Amino acid sequence: MRSRWVWWLFSGVVIVSLMGMGLWLFMQERGQPIDRRLVEEGRGIYKANCAQCHGLRGEGQPNWQQQNADTTYPPPPHDSTGHTWHHSDGLLYRIVRDGGKIYEDPSFKSAMPAFGDRLNPEEIRAVIIYLKSLWGAEERAFQAKVSLEDPFP
Secondary structure (H helix, E strand, O other), X not given: OHHHHHHHHHHHHHHHHHHHHXXXXXXXXXXXXXXXHHXXXXXXXXXXXXXXXXXXXXXXXXXXXXXXXXXXXOOOOOOOOOOHHHOOHHHHHHHHHHOHHHHOEOOEOOOOOOOOOOOOHHHHHHHHHHHXXXXXXXXXXXXXXXXXXXXXX
């Protein structure tokens, strides 16, 4: 009788543990949870520093994929329709801090200014957290995976 009770207890613990691990893995695939406080902080910083070029809701400029005569591109959208979510947290941080010059080569010149002299590291991270709130679950999941190898500094 006692061994049957122990077996049921052990089975219940195993089942609950497996369900918890499955839920944890499901949530990991959906991307990192978003800290609403940081989203709001980042939204304000974004509006003050980024919206004039990238749009109030991160919609970017028209024809953002067509190169200008000076070899720059119009500011891209930061929502799911753009390419921001393809980049790791570390790279996004460096782009905001150092500007688009990190991408420049003879065929491309970036118009993205550096914000490292205006925004502190926490403000840069908050802006990026805000951008993540503009993406869908699939984009956040993809971006979370690429950020594993290049996280925020």
